[in-house]
Amino acid sequence: MKRFLAVVHVLGFTMALFATTMFVPMVWSVILEDGQLMLFIQSFAIALLIGVVMWLGTLAYRAELRPRDGFLLVSMVWSFLPLLGTIPLLLYFNGNGMHLSFTDAYFESMSGLTATGGTLLSNVDEMAPSVNLWRFTMHWVGGMGIIVLAVAILPLLGVGGHQVFRAETPGPMKEEKLTPRIASTAKALYAIYFGLSIVCFLAYRAAGMSWFDAWCQMASTVALGGFSTHDSSFAYFDSPLIEAICIVFMLLSGINFATHFKAFQQGGIRAYSRCPEAIPFVATVLGMGVLIGLYLWVTDVYQDPLTALRYAVFNTVSIATTAGFANTDYEQWPLIAPxxxxxxxxxxxxxxxxxxxxxxxxxxxxxxxxxxxMIGILHPHAVTPVLLKGRLIPGKVLTSVLAFMLLYGLSIAVLVALMLLSGAEPRTAFTAIIACLNNIGPGLGDVGPSSNYLSLNDFQIWLCSFAMMIGRLELFTVLVLFTSGFWRK
Amino acid sequence: MKRFLAVVHVLGFTMALFATTMFVPMVWSVILEDGQLMLFIQSFAIALLIGVVMWLGTLAYRAELRPRDGFLLVSMVWSFLPLLGTIPLLLYFNGNGMHLSFTDAYFESMSGLTATGGTLLSNVDEMAPSVNLWRFTMHWVGGMGIIVLAVAILPLLGVGGHQVFRAETPGPMKEEKLTPRIASTAKALYAIYFGLSIVCFLAYRAAGMSWFDAWCQMASTVALGGFSTHDSSFAYFDSPLIEAICIVFMLLSGINFATHFKAFQQGGIRAYSRCPEAIPFVATVLGMGVLIGLYLWVTDVYQDPLTALRYAVFNTVSIATTAGFANTDYEQWPLIAPxxxxxxxxxxxxxxxxxxxxxxxxxxxxxxxxxxxMIGILHPHAVTPVLLKGRLIPGKVLTSVLAFMLLYGLSIAVLVALMLLSGAEPRTAFTAIIACLNNIGPGLGDVGPSSNYLSLNDFQIWLCSFAMMIGRLELFTVLVLFTSGFWRK
Ligand SMILES: [K+]
Ligand SMILES: [K+]
Known part of the structure; x- marks a missing residue:
């Protein structure tokens, strides 16, 4: 219980910190004069109060956290911040005669903070801009959290892929205090994230978006979130140039930020060719985009090859990078493509x-x-170490991938089964869970690109919220809390 | 090339041997006086001729096979025996004014020999009994081959799960000649298979089936094949007793035959509790059957709980053991159940x-x-060996499971993509491939329990035939042939 309260102490601080991000919509509300300043001041006050009470109420239990407490902290941060995220949404909608349930608001906030981008709202074009912008602020803040989580926190917890492979966290390191290492890594990554955001923002503006649209779409792009200021997503802009900019920044945001940082430090692009993932990622995604473009042209979905390429590459990059934008209803294409x-x-x-x-x-x-x-089967006596970019992958890391894949498959099976049991149509059940667990956003069927999550019932919406969270925290971080071993002394 | 011909030599012998199994339908043709004796004599002659020519033509290249040649041999056996299997089917159908294409006949034979049980034929009730029985003979012979393959041959090739775990094939062993070990293991397993078959046959007969039906259904049950002498499968008999017998023998056939052999040797059931798989297998399958029964009762699919249980348990055990019988159209149930x-x-x-x-x-x-x-994540410094029934699982075995899972997932993805590209409806595409790759038989949609594979086009039928074969040979055995390493000296 003591350790739990020590975790709550840090959680309270994080929540208070998160409350301050409401200054962003406040500023925009003033600029755009949309009359929502008061709403955000109220929201800020409530959120700050909750955070501060939690923080002060547990001051007596303040303690250095052990790595193991990290699981609880990270899981609680990603469940509690969306709670605060709901405040402006609930105040706005229910205060203006439009009903928004807590379930829906929590889903929307979770979707924002996990950068999933599945939405329950329609007519976003008519929303008060600053309230709409709050969703994008959650994307952007969430994206920042995700990077630090993946590069600095999860490795300390022994969860995740890349970090373990790089083995840059030697054993004893794991016993050290959480703070110093996170702080230095985080600073470097924030700098990259900021830089990317600014360039993306200006590029969108230069390509013809309004300042407001550019800001929001920037947040959604670099976080690979997928919310849009328009119900019709990128189809609204109908601009190949804007789409090209989006493609470039989606690809950049899909690369490890530590690799960006190295490239920046070294002042060259060699870091990318040394990174095991960057080139395979970009090549796979773009290659598939081109292939689908050819397919759509050959099958006469589009008569013009360039048009086919434009739609295929944009939507493929968008879904493959897990951003989740759309510039056309790609569910109308032959099903193999989506x-x-x-x-x-x-x-x-x-x-x-x-x-x-x-x-x-x-x-x-x-x-x-x-x-x-395969080689081992053909040559039973050969020693066959597994190498990646010339570095040996320890067997322990391989077996941890095995465990991850099982949890991944199991999570999908259980969640889809629950969706089906609660009455969802199969295409919707499967793709909603996959779209949420992988933080993509849109699925197919009732949750497809031309639709949204509104048709799901409350139970299903909670399932999707849960899927987004465990997916974002790489399963182990959350699921380890459900083991008896975690709660044992 | 020399080695290839040495493999063809053994293949020819195997094919000639397989031809002799046509004596079974010959005998039944005489008993039932259905006038197909001549057809089987012709078929036998053709099949034997092909086998003998291949055998004699390569006599000069006769050589002791290396384990590595086993991949080619096993893959070729499972592709060429179905060729011979088509002969009686093609002669019968095309000789009696009913068209049966080679593609369809090959699918039917492959489905027989891999004990998959998906069928392209309808009106099987009206077929000449001995020709119908030929399909079941393939099931039975296939089942025999499968057991020996799994327990004796694949371990020598370093493929498969159980054998590697038991580590009863120490390294140097792999270099030994293929024959002696296979021969002794095979004999023991054949004895068990024969014994199970006889008891099953008599039980079916005692429960009211005709001798002919009992014979055919026996072959289909112990091989976990799924062909039936009636279009309506087990619904035709409409007998809880027959279904209960079927359930028992499906469960027995789903247990490792080496475990049966040990239990037989030791004269007790301790071998089953020592086997890591037997109890989890039976418990999972029966448990799910009961759960689905409860669900069907609660959701009012069946008003009577016993009726619900009867249909749920029979069909669940049938599909879960990969037999593939049905006593009702379970696709009418809520989709979650199938x-x-x-x-x-x-x-x-x-x-x-x-x-x-x-x-x-x-x-x-x-x-x-x-x-x-999970334990390792919580206790980074703990040594956490993976044990199964008290025995250590080497890391090498775990990583080989990882590789298997990737190949499995990849095979499904590629084959489903090809099904969709060739125009199959999604539910059909997914379930046809899964039903074939896992040798279950019926899928859902166009290949569902109330339907058959007839609606697929030729390309899709070939895909399904391929899926059945690679699934049966545990992927690696076949797919290793597609690596350049295999063909290098
Ligand atoms: K997303
Ligand atoms: K089967």
């Missing part, structure tokens, strides 16, 4: 990026291991 | 049984590994 896009969304993004899913590093390890297995 | 049944079909049968799929042993290793991973 299915392949979603399949890539499950597998292709890099660890340490803002993308979701299994991550390219695990896929590469699986492929290498399978190749070695 | 999906869970198919999911078990992918995972639950034992290695060394006649069942298909991933096999319980791999699943157990995955689960154990995941548990250890």
């Amino acid at each position: 299915l392949l896009m979603i399949l890539l969304g499950m597998f292709s993004t890099s660890s340490g990026s803002t993308g979701g899913g299994i991550k390219m590093i695990r896929v590469l390890m699986l492929i290498k291991q399978t190749r070695q297995e | 999906l869970l049944m198919i999911l078990l079909g992918m995972f639950s049968t034992s290695s060394g049984s006649t069942g298909g799929g991933i096999k319980m042993i791999r699943v157990l290793m995955l689960i154990k590994q995941t548990r250890q991973e």
Whole structure:
């Protein structure tokens, strides 16, 4: 109980800190004069109060956290911040005669903070801009949290793919205090994230978006979130230039931010070719985009090859990087196309990026291991170590991938079964869970690109919220809390 | 080339041997006086001729096979025997004014020999009994081959789950000649298989089936094949007693035959509790059957709880053991039920049984590994070996499971993509491939329990035939042939 309260202490501080991000919509509300300043001041006050009470109420239990407490902290942060995120949404909608349930608001906030981008709202074009912008602020803040989580926190907890492979966290390190290492790594990564955000923002503006649209779409792009200021997503802009900018920044955001940092430090692009994931990721995603473009042209979905390429590449990159934008209703294409896009969304993004899913590093390890297995079968006496970029992958890391894959498959099976049991139509059940667990956003069927999550019932919405959270925290971080071993002394 | 011809030499002999199994339908043709004796004599002559020519033509290249040649041999046996299997079918149908294409006949034979049980034929009730019986003969012979393959041949090739775990094939052993070990193991297993078959046959007869029906259904049951002498499968008999017998023998056939042999040797049932798979397999399958029964009763699909239990348990055991019989159109149930049944079909049968799929042993290793991973995350310095029934599972075996799972997932993805590209409706595409790759038989949609594979086009039928073969040979055996390493000197 003492340790739990020590975790709550840090959680309270994090929540108070998160409350301050409401200054962003406040500023925009003033700029745009949309009359929501008061709403955000109220929201801020409530959120801050909750955080501070939790923080002060547990001051007596303040203690240095052990790595093991990290699981609880991270899981609680990702469950409690969305609670605060609901405040402005609930105040706005229910205060303006539009009903928004707590379930729906929590889903929307979770979708924001996990950068999933599945939405329950329609007519977002008519929303008060600053309230709409709050959703994007959650994306952007969430994206920041995701990177630090993946590159600095999860490795300390012994969860994740890339970090373990790089073995840059030697054993004893894990026993050290959490803070110093996180702080220094985080600073470097924040700098990259900021830089990318600014360039993306200006590029969108230069390509013709309004300042407001550019800001929001920037947040959604670099976090690989997927919310849009328009119900019709990128189809609203109908601009190949804007789409090209989006593609570039989605790809950049799908690369490990530690790799960006190294490239920046070294002042060259060699870091990318040395990174095991960057090139396979970009090549897979773009290659599939081009293939689908050819397919859509050959099958006469689009008569013009360039048009086919434009729509195929944009939507493929968007789903494969787990951003989740759309510039057309790609569910109208032959089903194989969206299915392949979603399949890539499950597998292709890099660890340490803002993308979701299994991550390219695990896929590469699986492929290498399978190749070695084939060789081992043919040459039973040969020693066949598994190498990635010339570095040996320890057997322990391979077996941890195995465990991850089982949990991943099991999570999908259980969640889909619950969706079906609660009455969802099969296409919706499968793709909603996959879209949420991999933090993609749109699925197919009732949760497809031309639709949203509104048709799901409350139980299903909670399932999806849960899927987003465990997916974002790479399963182990949350699921370890459900083991008796965790709660034993 | 020399080695290839040495393999063809053994293949020819195997084919000639297989031709002699046509004596079975010959005898039944005489008993039942259905006038097909001549057809089988012709078929036998053709098949024998092909086999003998291949055997004699390569006599000069006769050589002791290396383990590595086993991959080619096994893959070729399972592709060429179905060729011979088509002869009686083609002669019968095309000789009696009913068109049967080679593609369809090959599918039917492959489905027979891999004990998959998906069929392209309808009106089987009206077929000449001995020709119908030929399909069951293929099931029975196939089942025999499968057991020997799994328990004696694949371990020598370093493929498969159970054998590697038991480590009863020490390294140097692999270099030994193939023949002696196979011969002794095979004899023991054949004895068990024969014994099980005779008891099953008599039980069916005693429960009211005709001698002919009992014979055919026996072959289909012990091989976990799924062909039936009636279009309506077990619904034709409408007998709880017959269904109960079927359940018992499906469960027995889903247990490792080496375990049966040990139990027989020791004259007790301790071998089953020592076997890592037997109890989890039976418990999972029966448990799910009861759960689905409860669900069907609660959701009012059946008003009577016993009726619900009867249909649920029979069909669940049938699909989960990969037999593939049906006594009702379970696709009319809420979709979650057939999906869970198919999911078990992918995972639950034992290695060394006649069942298909991933096999319980791999699943157990995955689960154990995941548990250890959780413990390892909580206690980074603890040594966490993975144990199964008190025996250490080497890391090498775990990583080979990892490779298997990747190949399995990849095979499904590629084959489903090809099904969709060739125009199959999604439910059909997914379940046809899963039903074939796991040697279950019926899927859902166009290939569901009330339908058959007839609606697929030729390309799709070939895909399904391929899926049945690679699934039956545990993927590696066939797929290793597609590596350049295999063909290098
Ligand atoms: K997303
Ligand atoms: K079967």
